Amino acid sequence: MIVTKQKAFEAILKELDGMEKVFLVGCGDCATLCETGGEEQVKEMAERLTSEGKTVTGSVVLEVGCHELDAKKEFRAHKEEIDSADALLVMSCGAGCQSARAGVEKPVFPANDTLFLGNVLRYGQFEEKCRLCGDCLLDITGAICPVTRCHKGILNGPCGGTNEGKCEVDPEKDCAWTLIYQQLEREGKLEKMKAYQPPKNWNTVLKPGRHVIERKRGGDAGE
Amino acid sequence: MQVSNMDKVFEELKVKHAKPSIKEILDSGKFLVTGEIGPPKGPDITEMIEHIDLLKDKVHAMNITDNQSSVMRYPSLATAILIKERGGEPNLQITCRDRNRLAIEADLLFAYTRGIRSVLCLTGDSIPVGDHKDAKPVFDLESVQLLNLIRSLEDGKDLGGNELNEPVKFFKGAIVTPEANPLEPQLIKFEKKVEAGAEWFQTQAIYDMDHFAKFMKIARQYPVKIQAGLVLLVSAGMAKYMNKNVPGVFVPDKLIDELASAEKGKSIDVGIKIMARQIKQIREEGLADGVHIMAIGKEDVVPRILEEAEIDINEL
Numbered sequence: 225m226i227v228t229k230q231k232a233f234e235a236i237l238k239e240l241d242g243m244e245k246v247f248l249v250g251c252g253d254c255a256t257l258c259e260t261g262g263e264e265q266v267k268e269m270a271e272r273l274t275s276e277g278k279t280v281t282g283s284v285v286l287e288v289g290c291h292e293l294d295a296k297k298e299f300r301a302h303k304e305e306i307d308s309a310d311a312l313l314v315m316s317c318g319a320g321c322q323s324a325r326a327g328v329e330k331p332v333f334p335a336n337d338t339l340f341l342g343n344v345l346r347y348g349q350f351e352e353k354c355r356l357c358g359d360c361l362l363d364i365t366g367a368i369c370p371v372t373r374c375h376k377g378i379l380n381g382p383c384g385g386t387n388e389g390k391c392e393v394d395p396e397k398d399c400a401w402t403l404i405y406q407q408l409e410r411e412g413k414l415e416k417m418k419a420y421q422p423p424k425n426w427n428t429v430l431k432p433g434r435h436v437i438e439r440k441r442g443g444d445a446g447e
Numbered sequence: 448m449q450v451s452n453m454d455k456v457f458e459e460l461k462v463k464h465a466k467p468s469i470k471e472i473l474d475s476g477k478f479l480v481t482g483e484i485g486p487p488k489g490p491d492i493t494e495m496i497e498h499i500d501l502l503k504d505k506v507h508a509m510n511i512t513d514n515q516s517s518v519m520r521y522p523s524l525a526t527a528i529l530i531k532e533r534g535g536e537p538n539l540q541i542t543c544r545d546r547n548r549l550a551i552e553a554d555l556l557f558a559y560t561r562g563i564r565s566v567l568c569l570t571g572d573s574i575p576v577g578d579h580k581d582a583k584p585v586f587d588l589e590s591v592q593l594l595n596l597i598r599s600l601e602d603g604k605d606l607g608g609n610e611l612n613e614p615v616k617f618f619k620g621a622i623v624t625p626e627a628n629p630l631e632p633q634l635i636k637f638e639k640k641v642e643a644g645a646e647w648f649q650t651q652a653i654y655d656m657d658h659f660a661k662f663m664k665i666a667r668q669y670p671v672k673i674q675a676g677l678v679l680l681v682s683a684g685m686a687k688y689m690n691k692n693v694p695g696v697f698v699p700d701k702l703i704d705e706l707a708s709a710e711k712g713k714s715i716d717v718g719i720k721i722m723a724r725q726i727k728q729i730r731e732e733g734l735a736d737g738v739h740i741m742a743i744g745k746e747d748v749v750p751r752i753l754e755e756a757e758i759d760i761n762e763l
Contacts, residue, residue: 384651
């Protein structure tokens with residue numbers, strides 16, 4: 225899921241400077257789990273903005289904030305509330321904010337900072353394990369990603385900053401290469417770690433990424 | 448066959464080698480003694496030049512750190528050329544933190560044309576430990592890939608697979624941490640560095656000679672030369688700090704006590720004595736092929752350390 229954190233309220237007010245009427249957009253998926261864009265947070269934001277003298281013309285919590293077609297559909301259903309607003313405040317991730325951008329012509333502002341693609345460890349606790357590099361190498365690293373989980377993202381073993389299995393930049397964090405070593409040792413596959421990994425292709429996906437699922441011609445399940 | 452133009456290039460750029468290269472020293476079987484120059488924060492390089500002049504005839508070569516500890520400083524490459532111009536022998540440190548593969552390749556071409564013959568390949572410290580905490584870390588490559596990159600340039604090809612008009616040639620160095628904990632992953636990396644073309648190693652600071660001797664038994668199985676890295680201890684406090692904060696460095700209690708027993712203001716003298724003693728031991732017992740002395744800001748005492756260690760590089 226996409227992990228988000230709400231910006232400081234003062235920063236949000238600064239974004240909305242000169243915008244008296246605001247329409248709020250939440251996200252029923254990731255931002256709801258991150259408590260940054262669910263029904264509850266949207267309601268709370270409406271109250272805080274109202275107490276600051278702003279008018280909240282309405283709100284919607286999209287099923288999934290980054291689904292542009294759904295967003296457009298929902299925005300049509302809230303046309304009057306949106307038309308009467310000076311701006312939209314989007315309580316979703318950066319992708320959700322930009323799906324709102326694609327759906328309206330009004331000014332759009334983010335309420336959240338987007339942090340990373342995160343695993344949910346338990347409710348309210350997230351950890352980054354995949355950096356979406358476009359060239360998965362988990363097959364050779366015991367399913368532990370050094371590109372993401374090593375601070376430097378290096379590919380040929382631990383750096384000199386590792387100590388007792390921890391990372392020098394944050395002793396709370398495990399050294400990915402120590403974890404990889406331990407896992408491959410358990411599997412009896414240390415030769416995978418000993419094999420040289422050449423410089424990574426950072427452009428397997430030409431940025432900005434675009435992907436279209438290839439459909440079989442004629443829609444026939446056979447050949 | 449095309450005749451090499453490199454001699455003409457070196458002649459045009461007035462490249463002179465006043466000193467033997469690190470490779471020549473090691474090949475001759477001499478005990479290699481290197482020092483280190485840490486470039487300053489800012490363009491006033493007068494003190495650094497004093498240090499270069501002080502050390503250039505006392506050590507075989509000088510490492511030049513590359514934005515050491517992720518702190519922005521005068522460039523290592525510029526300093527390496529300066530050392531060359533002043534009649535010393537530089538050992539250029541290159542890290543992968545601040546430059547991508549294009550920038551590193553270009554720097555290596557430049558270094559080669561200016562007579563730089565030895566390169567120490569490092570991954571580099573992480574950005575958050577330094578003084579530009581908001582900077583984008585590069586790490587397009589790391590140390591093993593950097594070694595391989597140089598080997599590719601030596602084969603006349605860049606990392607894009609394109610032909611160079613002339614190949615380069617460097618003596619390729621790397622580092623290893625004998626006190627790493629756990630040691631096994633570090634040893635795998637050491638082996639990968641050797642396979643990637645590392646010809647000699649400098650170790651992270653070592654203080655425990657018995658432990659170092661054990662490490663060397665493993666390291667001696669590989670066809671590479673190894674210099675023991677020594678960091679000058681200036682006080683018991685510094686030793687304790689390093690034990691607590693510098694990964695892969697372990698100062699035994701015995702040495703800390705020795706530093707603590709020094710008269711007020713004299714602990715650096717004890718530090719000098721300790722290092723001189725260790726250099727002597729490493730040399731006499733043949734524990735390593737040389738030493739790399741890191742005085743970290745106290746370059747002016749290096750001649751004294753060498754004197755106490757009874758080392759005169761002209762008489763080795």
